[in-house]
Amino acid sequence: MNLGEIARNRLHILPFIAAFLALLAVPQLSLAQTAGSAAPPTESSALAPVADAQAPNVADAEAPAAEAAEGSTTDAALDGSGYTPLGPEWIKGAPTAGGLTFQKQYSPDGQYALGMHDYVLLPIITAISLLVLALLLWVVVRYNRRSNPVASKTSHNTVIEVVWTVVPVLLLVAIAIPSITLLARQYKSPPEDALTVKVTGYQWYWGYTYPDNGGFEVISNMLPEDEAIARGEPPQLAADNRMVVPVGETLRIQVTGADVIHAFAVPSLWFKIDAVPGRLNERTLMINEPGIYYGQCSELCGARHGYMPIALEAVPRPQYEAWVRSKGGTLPGDAAAEPAAPPAAAPLQEPESSIEGAPGAGAPPAPADEA
Amino acid sequence: MATTADTFQAHTDEHHHDADHKPAFFARWFMSTNHKDIGTLYIIFSIFAGVIGGAISGLMRWELAEPGLQILGQVSAWLNNGGTDFDQQLHTWNVLITAHGLIMVFFVVMPATMGGFANWFVPLMIGAPDMAFPRMNNVAFWLTFVAFCSLMLSTVFPGGIGMGAGTGWTVYAPLSTSGSVGPSVDFVIFSLHMAGAASIMSSINFITTIFNMRAPGMTLHKMPLFAWSVLVTAFLLVLALPVLAAAITMLLTDRNFGTTFFDASGGGDPVLYQHLFWFFGHPEVYIMILPGFGMVSQIVATFSRKPVFGYLGMAYAMVAIGVVGFIVWAHHMFTVGMDVNTKMYFTAATMVIAVPTGIKIFSWIATMWGGSLEFKSPMVWALGFIFLFTVGGVTGVVLANGGVDDNLHDTYYVIAHFHYVLSLGAVFSLFAGFFYWFPKMSGRMHSEWLSHIQFWTFFIGVNIIFFPQHFLGMQGMPRRYPDYTPAYEAWNYVSSWGFPIMTASLVIFFINMIYAFTAGKKAPANYWGEGATTLEWSLSSPPPYHQFETLPVIEDHHSHHDAIRPASEQSAH
Numbered sequence: 022m023n024l025g026e027i028a029r030n031r032l033h034i035l036p037f038i039a040a041f042l043a044l045l046a047v048p049q050l051s052l053a054q055t056a057g058s059a060a061p062p063t064e065s066s067a068l069a070p071v072a073d074a075q076a077p078n079v080a081d082a083e084a085p086a087a088e089a090a091e092g093s094t095t096d097a098a099l100d101g102s103g104y105t106p107l108g109p110e111w112i113k114g115a116p117t118a119g120g121l122t123f124q125k126q127y128s129p130d131g132q133y134a135l136g137m138h139d140y141v142l143l144p145i146i147t148a149i150s151l152l153v154l155a156l157l158l159w160v161v162v163r164y165n166r167r168s169n170p171v172a173s174k175t176s177h178n179t180v181i182e183v184v185w186t187v188v189p190v191l192l193l194v195a196i197a198i199p200s201i202t203l204l205a206r207q208y209k210s211p212p213e214d215a216l217t218v219k220v221t222g223y224q225w226y227w228g229y230t231y232p233d234n235g236g237f238e239v240i241s242n243m244l245p246e247d248e249a250i251a252r253g254e255p256p257q258l259a260a261d262n263r264m265v266v267p268v269g270e271t272l273r274i275q276v277t278g279a280d281v282i283h284a285f286a287v288p289s290l291w292f293k294i295d296a297v298p299g300r301l302n303e304r305t306l307m308i309n310e311p312g313i314y315y316g317q318c319s320e321l322c323g324a325r326h327g328y329m330p331i332a333l334e335a336v337p338r339p340q341y342e343a344w345v346r347s348k349g350g351t352l353p354g355d356a357a358a359e360p361a362a363p364p365a366a367a368p369l370q371e372p373e374s375s376i377e378g379a380p381g382a383g384a385p386p387a388p389a390d391e392a
Numbered sequence: 393m394a395t396t397a398d399t400f401q402a403h404t405d406e407h408h409h410d411a412d413h414k415p416a417f418f419a420r421w422f423m424s425t426n427h428k429d430i431g432t433l434y435i436i437f438s439i440f441a442g443v444i445g446g447a448i449s450g451l452m453r454w455e456l457a458e459p460g461l462q463i464l465g466q467v468s469a470w471l472n473n474g475g476t477d478f479d480q481q482l483h484t485w486n487v488l489i490t491a492h493g494l495i496m497v498f499f500v501v502m503p504a505t506m507g508g509f510a511n512w513f514v515p516l517m518i519g520a521p522d523m524a525f526p527r528m529n530n531v532a533f534w535l536t537f538v539a540f541c542s543l544m545l546s547t548v549f550p551g552g553i554g555m556g557a558g559t560g561w562t563v564y565a566p567l568s569t570s571g572s573v574g575p576s577v578d579f580v581i582f583s584l585h586m587a588g589a590a591s592i593m594s595s596i597n598f599i600t601t602i603f604n605m606r607a608p609g610m611t612l613h614k615m616p617l618f619a620w621s622v623l624v625t626a627f628l629l630v631l632a633l634p635v636l637a638a639a640i641t642m643l644l645t646d647r648n649f650g651t652t653f654f655d656a657s658g659g660g661d662p663v664l665y666q667h668l669f670w671f672f673g674h675p676e677v678y679i680m681i682l683p684g685f686g687m688v689s690q691i692v693a694t695f696s697r698k699p700v701f702g703y704l705g706m707a708y709a710m711v712a713i714g715v716v717g718f719i720v721w722a723h724h725m726f727t728v729g730m731d732v733n734t735k736m737y738f739t740a741a742t743m744v745i746a747v748p749t750g751i752k753i754f755s756w757i758a759t760m761w762g763g764s765l766e767f768k769s770p771m772v773w774a775l776g777f778i779f780l781f782t783v784g785g786v787t788g789v790v791l792a793n794g795g796v797d798d799n800l801h802d803t804y805y806v807i808a809h810f811h812y813v814l815s816l817g818a819v820f821s822l823f824a825g826f827f828y829w830f831p832k833m834s835g836r837m838h839s840e841w842l843s844h845i846q847f848w849t850f851f852i853g854v855n856i857i858f859f860p861q862h863f864l865g866m867q868g869m870p871r872r873y874p875d876y877t878p879a880y881e882a883w884n885y886v887s888s889w890g891f892p893i894m895t896a897s898l899v900i901f902f903i904n905m906i907y908a909f910t911a912g913k914k915a916p917a918n919y920w921g922e923g924a925t926t927l928e929w930s931l932s933s934p935p936p937y938h939q940f941e942t943l944p945v946i947e948d949h950h951s952h953h954d955a956i957r958p959a960s961e962q963s964a965h
Contacts, residue, residue: 116867116879123799123866134796142796146786153753153782157775160760164696165767172697173762182702185754186747193743196793201736203795208732224571256459257877276729281567282662284727284802288868291799295728297663298566299656302729317870319727319802321560323571324482324553327873374571 104343106263107313107334109253114289114314114333116255124289127309130207131291137199145192211305217273218266222283222296222318223372225325229264234350239264240370243328258315260332265344268335272306280374281323287316287333295320308335412936422534425526426937427511430533432833434507435826437533438500441540445495446898448488450891453857455485457888459878471547472554479553485874486558487547493561494580497680498587499540501818505683506594506629507533509825510622512833514598516928516935517616519607519944524600525593532590532597539586542579551576560872562673565654565665569646578647581640588633595626602626607927609946613707616926617700620707621686624714625679631718632675639668663728670721678717681781681813682710684821685752688774691828692756694923695771696763701755709748709755716745726797735794742792746785753782768920769843773824776851777817784812787862802872805865811858819854823847823901830908831915835934838912842904849897856890 113127122139126132163169221228221238230238241260244252249259266272276285278296286293293316294302308314316331336344342352414420424430455463465476468484511529515522523529547556550573557576559568568577602623606615643665645651652658654665693700700706720742726735756778765771787809791797800806823846831837860883869880876884915933918924931939 116869116877118879119882120867120879121863124868130795131799134799137793138790138796142790142793146789149786150779150783153757154779156757157760157779160757160763161765161767161775164760164763165765169762169764172764174698175762176699176701176703176759178701178758181754181758182705182751186751189747189750193746193789196789197740197743200739200793200795203793204732204736204739207795207798208735255877255879257875281571282564286802286868286870288799293727293798293801297729299661300663300729317868317873319870321486321564321567321872323558323567324479324486326486327482327870327875 104265104336104340104347107311107336109313111312111334112254112315113310113312114287114316115258116288126289126291127312127314128290128292128307129309130203130307131289133199133206134203134291137203141196141199145196207304209305211271211273215271215273215305216267217275218264219275219277219301220264220285220296222276222278222285222322222329223370224280224323224374225318225329226370227260227264227285227329227331228279228370231345231348231350234345234348234352237348237350239348241332242370243330254313255315257328258317258330258332260330263313263332263334265334265336265341266306266308267338267341268308268311270307270338272308274304274306276302276304279372282320283322283329284319285316285331286319287314287331289314290316290333292316293319308333311335311337412938414937424530424533425522427515427523427526427529428833428935428937430529431508431510431512433533434503434511434536435509435833437537437540438504438508441495441499441503443898445492445500446895448492448495450895452485452488452492453888453891455874456876456884458885459876459881461875464874468554471556475554477553482874483552483554483558484556486560486872487551487554487556489872490557490560490580491543491547494543494583495540496814497561497676498584499536499543501680501814501822502587502591503536504822505680505687505818505825506591506598506622506625507536509618509687509829510598510625510683511594513829513928514619514622515601515605516931516939517619517926518602518605518610519927519940519946520601520605521938521940521943523597524605525597528593529597532593535586535590535593539583539590542583542586546576546579546583549576549579550574562669563640563643564669565643565646565662568643569654572647578644581644584640585637588637591629592633595629598622598626599630607940607943607946609948613704614946614948616686617689617703617706617710618683618686618926621682621684621689621710624710625682628675628679628682628714628717632672632679635668636672636676639665639672642668663725666725666728667722670724671718673724674721675714675717677810677813678713680818681821682714684777684818684825685710687821687825687828688756688777689759690926691770691774691824692759694828694920694925695766695768695774696760697766697921697923698759698763699925701758701761702751705751706755709751712748713745716741716748720745723792723794723797726794727801739792739794743789746789746792749785753778753785766921766923768827769840769847770824770828772844772847773820773827776847777820777824780816780820780855781813784809784814784817787812799868800865802870803865804861804869804871807871808858808861808865811854811861815858816854823850828920829928831912831919832928832931832933832935834908834912835915836908836912837915837919838904838908842900842907846897846900846904849900850894853890853892853894853897856893857887858890860884860887 114124116124123135126135217231217233219230219232221230226243227241228238229241230236239262241262241264243257244254244259244261246256249256252259274285274292274294276294276296277300278298280298282298283296284293285296290306290308292304292306294304296302312335314333314335316333318326318329318331320326322329345352415423420426420429421433424433451463451467455461461481464481464484467488468476468481471484471487472480511523514520549555551557552572552574555576557563557568557572557580559572559577559580563577563580602615602619606612612620642651642653646653646655646660652660654660654662656662689700689706720738722730722734722738723742726738756774767775787805791800791806791809827838827843864880864883864887867880869876917932918929919933920929927944928935930944
């Protein structure tokens with residue numbers, strides 16, 4: 022190849038290098054910015070207006086009552102010191118029939134991400150698609166054989182070539198700024214005293230362990246269709262024992278897999294993290310409002326991959342503590358000793374992968390004496 | 393006179409003058425060393441595999457048309473010797489989606505573009521009498537065929553809760569190791585080994601041929617853009633496939649020989665498999681589309697009667713896409729639990745690819761600008777490609793943002809994205825190339841009218857299938873699910889109705905083929921007119937069995953990258 026020609030083409034490559042360097046520099050800036058600041062949930066940057074202006078209510082049990090279809094039963098779920106599972110009127114994180122966009126978001130990072138999608142990404146990609154369509158239609162009309170019988174011989178135009186290289190770079194930088202900011206937000210570590218919930222993916226159900234509350238594990242299976250409908254919940258999303266967490270607090274969610282890779286996902290909280298055997302993944306989660314939020318396993322894990330949903334229930338702190346006690350768990354302020362006995366009501370379920378011959382069982386391990 | 397063509401004589405001296413003498417049937421079709429015949433074999437093979445892969449997707453869309461399980465029971469009964477246990481039905485679903493992906497990627501798009509069109513037309517376009525390694529060319533084809541047989545064979549062996557491999561085309565461990573008991577996945581691994589080896593062989597062939605066998609005067613910077621696209625693709629294959637081979641070999645040893653590469657209990661890591669797979673997997677998607685880019689360039693230039701705008705920019709944009717394509721793989725793994733800086737890097741690097749790709753889209757439009765457009769069917773397919781690939785590409789830009797991808801990974805939004813760039817991108821470019829070159833290959837004209845009807849029917853059908861899947865993905869519907877909660881029913885129903893419409897267009901395609909072979913007019917050497925300026929148009933339709941036994945000399949007339957008017961005698965027919 023002709024080095025002279027390569028040198029002359031270097032102009033084409035410069036914008037790539039510039040874009041690359043610019044994009045690499047941005048993470049350092051955003052990490053530096055967010056290092057020292059505590060971001061309240063409703064903070065929004067100039068570039069990404071929050072789509073949903075609803076402010077999170079941490080301890081206000083009254084606000085949800087305004088949304089409740091029925092009066093007394095729903096309040097009972099959230100006031101006082103007892104715990105009752107939330108009824109179907111509290112379902113907030115679920116798909117809507119015929120929906121055209123993302124589910125409504127109930128976490129601060131989710132609202133930011135939704136805003137970035139709706140106000141930055143979607144307009145840009147729509148404009149580009151329509152621009153290309155318009156140009157094609159124009160060309161078809163203006164330069165068809167009848168309208169333009171003699172073709173021109175133009176095959177270069179330096180100005181336009183520079184423009185259609187530089188403008189996309191600028192658009193990408195405009196996208197990268199909120200994008201990198203979003204990542205920095207999503208990766209902010211939770212405070213040290215944040216509640217930790219450890220999620221384990223099994224074939225084919227979820228286990229939710231609460232190490233800060235005595236280490237009990239809640240096993241969550243999908244409800245059969247008729248049972249889900251009887252409870253007023255969507256089939257294939259409803260689960261028997263939900264993952265109950267306190268609302269309005271920053272949570273530390275740790276996720277792992279017991280047998281094969283699963284993935285813990287809740288679309289209405291913009292949350293998804295793989296459950297990998299031998300690996301403990303950790304992410305921060307904050308739920309703005311009390312309610313029920315559904316998700317589904319999001320990594321192919323065998324036959325019942327589609328039948329191991331996630332049901333999260335966010336309740337105010339008093340109700341959460343009551344729930345913990347009902348599971349035989351402990352709270353940080355409790356008197357020491359007396360480890361909680363696993364409650365008889367929720368026996369630990371053996372993962373199918375550990376039962377030889379069961380459908381989810383893998384190959385038996387090799388005998389120990391084989392090298 | 394002594395020409396390099398002499399050393400490539402496949403025949404003895406007494407046949408030296410008869411460049412159209414063909415071997416007997418078995419030798420010709422089963423022991424071929426002719427790039428055109430091998431190309432034909434690949435194209436027929438890819439159409440056959442495409443019908444199977446498409447039929448599987450038909451079963452999938454049928455099942456997904458309504459909530460609940462409808463046809464999986466019958467498919468499971470067929471696959472599992474009458475077994476219709478719930479888990480067997482669900483395993484059958486996983487087998488269907490796995491087979492659909494593997495067939496379309498490895499046995500439709502790759503054989504059609506590289507095995508088919510590249511084999512046929514790269515030697516013709518560069519003025520070569522054949523490929524550098526004609527026998528290895530044949531080995532590659534038959535190895536691909538055996539690889540396909542191995543994949544089909546995997547369905548008659550147990551692979552978990554039932555017959556067949558239910559791992560997805562990505563074959564992630566540990567589902568594919570400890571999670572799939574039975575030989576089925578091993579047959580899939582062997583299939584990929586063989587298909588990969590075949591592609592590597594073909595790529596070696598293309599690189600050697602393009603670098604060493606261009607006719608005198610055809611510098612690399614005068615080579616048609618289709619040849620450039622094949623060159624870049626061949627390099628991607630040679631560099632990426634060995635990594636796939638390593639990954640799946642490690643799966644094989646984990647499954648059968650007690651290694652624990654991907655088993656944490658033995659000190660291994662499932663995520664290692666993903667890195668190795670996607671290091672191949674991302675270049676693979678560019679492998680699937682780059683030859684299509686090349687074909688679209690040829691077609692747009694031909695039917696605009698104008699050379700491609702910004703030839704060097706187009707060639708080096710493809711090189712840039714290929715190179716950058718090697719350093720973005722982890723965007724397929726954004727939710728695996730990666731460190732923040734890693735995620736930020738892969739977000740930024742992935743977005744960079746939009747720049748050279750955008751340059752190509754705009755350059756195609758600029759080629760047409762000021763041209764004199766004729767809307768023959770290849771051009772219509774190419775125009776459809778330009779628009780629909782743009783739509784698919786921009787959803788890729790959305791997915792490139794790691795933080796946004798958190799809510800879209802493993803949902804139908806991803807399925808919509810890659811089917812737009814593949815079924816509405818690569819497949820459109822395949823049909824474009826097919827109708828562009830079919831009369832050249834067969835000697836018969838197809839019906840342009842039927843091709844246009846096929847185009848519009850297919851266009852409507854595939855858009856109805858895949859556009860609503862963006863909505864499903866944004867609403868959270870995960871991939872690889874045989875059933876869904878009723879809220880997803882509406883768009884699934886609409887999507888499924890696109891399938892019969894698409895099938896109707898394929899029926900029209902086959903009718904067109906029957907018409908062409910029974911009543912199609914004989915095709916002249918250049919049936920597209922003055923816009924067709926590459927060397928294959930100087931040969932008869934079909935070309936003689938051996939062409940360019942005396943090499944053409946490429947002279948520099950006006951636009952230096954149009955290779956026309958070879959100076960020496962052609963093998964006449």
